[in-house]
Amino acid sequence: MGEHHGPMKGVKRWILATNHKDIGAMYLWFSFIMFLTGGFLAMIIRAELMYPGLQLVDPNFFNQMTTTHGLIMVFGAVMPAFVGLANYMVPLMIGAPDMALPRLNNWSFWILPFAFSLLIIAIIQSFLGIADAPNFGWTFYAPLSTKYGPASTDFFIFSVHLMGISSIMGAVNVIVTIFNLRAPGMTLMKMPLFVWTWLITAFLLIAVMPVLAGAVTMMLTDRHFGTSFFDAAGGGDPVLFQHIFWFFGHPEVYIMILPAFGIVSAIIPTFARKPLFGYASMVYATASIAFLSFVVWAHHMFTVGLPLAGNLFYMYMTMLIAVPTGVKVFNWVATMWRGSISFEVPMMFAIAFVILFTIGGFSGLMLAITPVDQQYHDTYFVVAHFHYVLVSGAVFSIIAGVYYWLPKWTGRMYNVGLAKLHFWSSLIFVNLLFFPMHFVGLAGMPRRYSDYSLQFADFNWWISIGGFGFGLSQLILLWILIDICFRKKGEAVSDQVWDGADGLEWTLPSPAPYHSFSTPPVVK
């Protein structure tokens, strides 16, 4: 191989990959496949809920759909997509040749398909009617998942262990890359916000993924080795599971949104043609959100009977998060204020993100209020809330990031007309899908049921139409990606790509060379 500087040929390039761009691309494709898979499961949910009564699937199968939809979307779609973007973009943004620990990086990625195959096998068995997939909700509360969990629960437990190893190793790599591989002059407070948000996200991952591993380990021993962690008869407590799960789970939701903040903070300045307003405050707001995420977990548990002082503490802490989040939203708006804005596709998704994420933030504030939450808990209002922050929040930001950096990755411009169609159909259908969920939720429709009272029928019909529309819209994205990645269509772009773009990644050729920066650039 000698002086060979390019990638290896054929399948070896991907299996032996140590290149951050190759691994990033694999993460992104993996997450997109998972996104379509999880979306397919959601279509089954919406098909059943289109009309009141039971028509397509039986309730146990419905429970398996809600559970595996949630698990696949959280662990298979959103998280790996952000890790993929981090892999691809962080070395480009800080002037590094690659990630700090390239072989570890390969390992982190390749664990994922193996981990998910354990879950996918269960889903396939469930479709074939051989055995039940996990059916206890993506939060896998004990004792539903311990005493009453189906056989696939044990495979799910080990699948989570593997995902945890993957996430922790991936996060270690990101942190080490950021701390150790920055180009000369790239001080911490000069780093792009995407790098900052990922630094903090990686810290959260290392802090909470092991706790999740602990939770599933206790599940396993409760199921098979006679321990009593979640069994009151032996002196344990099922509520303990919820505490441990949400100690992981709440930082987890910020793991899924902080990188989104970073992406949007990169896109808005480019197309507003103004530097980001309040850079330092953005950094401090991100750190504050991360810190607060460790002391709010029990706001998911306002109805389990915590002591009053506990409920009040978690209510106040949760509402406090609105302050740094507000700082961010105002900073994005202030960045756009009097900018010379142009509405390219990434900017359209970014602006939609700011508005729709804020709606999700406001419903979160409503849910934070303990006495109010006792009405909203486990209704479709909660479903509306977290889908606004996760779909029109996190997923929109990922799509915005893909449209923003895709020309840099491929060296060609994608089909802008189709991308705009993708934007408008996604925007309209995502609101048709999730906005009426607020109404049925406030009116008392519970989540995770395969049937509902007749008064919710009209809204649910529209929600299902929105769901099918949103799901089909994503096939446009699939076509755009195939078109540019495999059919090599599209006009060549300049290094700069977007005339307002600023940052090290835009100083490299499009597509970027195999070893991004072979000598460190100097940042002034």
Add this chain to the structure above:
Amino acid sequence: MAEKTNNYYVPEQSPWPFITAAALFFVAFGAANFIQQNSGSGIAANEGTWGGYVLALGLIGVVVMMFAWFRDTIKESLAHKNSQQMDRSYRMGMVWFIFSEVMFFAAFFGALFYVRILAVPWLGGAGAEEMTHELLWPNFQAMWPLTTTPDGTTTQAMPPWGLPFINTIILVTSSITLTIAHHALVAGQRNKLLINLFLTLVLGFIFLGLQVEEYIHAYQEMGLTLDAGIYGSTFFMLTGFHGMHVTIGAIMLTVMFLRSLKGHLTPDNHFAFEAAAWYWHFVDVVWLFLFVSVYWL
């Protein structure tokens, strides 16, 4: 294919990470089947008998791959391919990995404190839980260690001042001998390094032997078992995972001993030794927390 660019070193591509990932799949798939096929709990009983073989295959795969992967890394290190920057990356990586381990133990310590401070007193009627107590198990008495569970399983508490205290002294001493070995390595005193590293290993294995002794005593004479209620659950899970980590640390230090004999470690290039030493100190500190909150208080 290793490429030395002007300033950055990018390591060669390697097949080991992918194969390790595949081996982990066999471990997970085999372990889940093995547990279901041998579980006495009746949950998810599975008729097969092959899970153990898949698990063993996976574990062998992981061990073989670790040898191969580490061998490559050691060769590169001995060939001085690693820049100082790479060395710093390894160090940072190890520190953050240990932090993740700390958080893993935190989950189990959190469970311990939650049941001691909240769950068990509530079952006994503390706070606003008088009715819980009356309706569920009116005869239950809250106490810690929980030697009688609500459903009537009884056990005994492990006294702290016998073997556990001896083990505390052994483990703290092993950290001291390891530190002496580390200083000797930096100062280039080969014999002092080997003697103290060997002492550390001996102490580590004595600790593990005494832990096994304690477990046998608990199971055979005290009725303290994994299924003896939440006291047994927290006791064995915390000390068990700690023991597992001591074993891993001892294996790491054994490798360091063998590599010291071969003269791999030099005063200015011994990241592996430091990583193993950090790991050892970490399991030592975990033990101190264990001794205080599991055995003593």
